[in-house]
Amino acid sequence: MRRLINDPYNIVEEMLEGFCKAHNKHVKLLENDGRVVVSKKAPVKDKVGIIIGGGSGHEPLFLGYVGEGFADAAVIGNINTSPSPEPCYNAVKAVDAGKGCLYMYGNYAGDVMNFDMGAEMAAAEGIRVETVLVTDDVYSSTEIKNRRGVAGDFYVFKVAAAKAALGYDLDAVKSAAEKANANTRSMGVAMSSSTLPITGKTIFELEDGDMEVGMGIHGEPGVRRTKIEPADKVVDEILGYILPDLPFNEGDEVSVLVNGLGATPLMDLHVAYRRVAQVLEEKKIKIYNSFVGNYATSMDMAGMSITLMKLDDELKELLDYPCDAPYCVIK
Template structure:
């Protein structure tokens, strides 16, 4: 694998500098922190503000969803590392309009700790900040509270943003966001490690021709490592696990997302989607909507995940609400 960067220690600053120049219609840097990206197209009416964050290296995840009627700010850490509390706090000061803010991030210990500290700093100034950590990776734990957040981040974030855009208060936004969180189930497969910018080396070793179902976004161990199989068999295995660990059953309406982890061609992602569609149709599970593409990556990791969202009328409507950001427009 190869990367096209300068000093590996400068990747986040240089990326953010490039990003804010390209998308200057949508975003700006906070004047207080070069790790806080703020929407320039934020609603003028007071609303619950939506703040996303986490480590860099998942692009377009986090910063790509800051814009109109989606996230109001994103807080970006180093590669695969939570942002520190200070920028989390600064992001609140940048966007709060008196209705409170909601932090949204994947459920990783570092993010929980640092965003919690940011929320405490904001509370000291009388600003209420709630947090929802996304927990969609069904293999990471049998206990919901211990699950990691992976591609389902997008689903939970979008639900929260749409609820905020409807003018709901912070309690109601949190309640709807948690509903999306509990109804979103993901499982991925990796064929390679990402390349770490600082070392130029793989984060972990993986033989060519191997795969690991259940691997996390940062290379967290999955179910077992074995020889790569044809796409249809891989999808069948993923769906078996997903349906076993979710309440989704015949007659349910779902949103399906295929998320590419960075280096898996779109061609392969649509081939994977085709099989998901076949299997769910056989099982009488209804696909109301589908998304395919690189929504939350692990830089140049080869792999993908399948996310199933159990829809009801409320979630369907929130997920379909219009928004306009560099990486999500509808």
């Protein structure tokens, strides 16, 4: 246990208090719901409302991506637990500007149930809410619709938020999010577990020096467990799953996200990025732009994931669209 916390039963509230104070130029807590982080600019006139969310413990996902040109609100669950329906609904009430709202989140059963209930509550008041589930984790299922959402969330949220910021209607925004999701693939590796504040214990056992390829961000089982291998070999294995899955082909243009799971140094992420770039170059897949850092974490888990999004002109424009959120500024 190497965490720096107070009362573990109050950790999400304390985090939210600190977050909204530290980033008070961008966000605030909703007055009537302490589990909704809203942009200070929301609701934005004539714009589709962008609402993201899910369990805590993946910071800066989700709340770090609330701000101008990005999400209008994030709905916050307990650690590794979906938010309940009420904050999902309250987020809609807070950010809807008459053009409806889009829910986006990783595909987990609890989130689907609760966000769907939030959407029904909104529908009962005549507010249209559509949903796009992120399903980028290639190893989590052979069927795409059953796959989990991991760091690819970042790309799907960014693209849809930009489409909304450009003034498009809900159908167009949803369609952009679906395209981003359809073009995005991820897979990760864990070198340690993460520590649950309430128990003070790790969420699963992983011996020091071991790694598990394909593990999910809540510790869902992966492909295989072995001694930690050289970074290049790990990257090659992950790309061996990702590249044929879409597939990514010679001549394609991609955005690359090398994501840290929380406890892996930026040094190691760049060593891994170097190999990703080498492999893509060999395969004549062009890198349009890249992100390297902690974008979707699992608290203090050591590990790394690789995400590729295949781009076209529309996705490039939306990815480059300016945004100003606490953990993503693009100018």
